[in-house]
Amino acid sequence: MRRIPLLTAVALVATACFSEKPEPLEPGAPSTGAVTASSTANSFTPQILNVLQGGTVTWTFGTRPHNVTFVQTAGAPQNVPTTTSNTASRTFASPGTFAYVCTLHAGMVGTVNVVPAPTQPTR
Template identity: 50%
Template sequence: MSVMVRKCAAVAVLALLSACGDGSYGSPTAPSNNTPGTPSTPAANEVIATTSNTFTPSTLTVARGTTVTFTFQATIHNVIFANVAGAPANIPNTANSGVQRLFATAGTFGYDCSLHAGMTGTVIVN
């Protein structure tokens, strides 16, 4: 009788172990690439280019909802926006690229490149 109980207990322990040991430790799911949703209406697209350590045009006036593409040539620049509500995210150091920013909020958004003194610009959003 006591042998029988021990056997059952051993089986129960094995069953518990095997239940846990299925090898799946919650394998991490791939992070979803949360790309910003495209606006329902196609937004106008303006370009600010970096040439000779200047932003061209240095002042750009756009309608709200405009996407602006900052184009960077071989020289590394960045775009650091003044701390104004509604300003888009800064653009870290980059070269040979185009980076888009959506201007969804009306206002005046000054920015500069922290790498080059006097390299400044403004986007005015109406």
């Protein structure tokens, strides 16, 4: 009976070794992201989002009016005008940190971190 835990431990170690695969080109962030502008509060969720360079973020607006106004930064996408019960998507072509606010509600802020695309493999 004492052998079973030992065998289990060996099996777990072996599994860990086999599941370790080299993935040097795995991107550091997803290519799409989603943010919800709250219908009941003045907040964006998630407040900070990571997305891969060239990726798209979609904001979903409920019944409370909000907008997405980017802090003026090179590479920032177009603002999303005040809207309700709607969605709006923006593509982030440039890596960087893009902060935004809702100009209707003080303190309603968010950030999109755009992670550089992985470099192409040399063949």
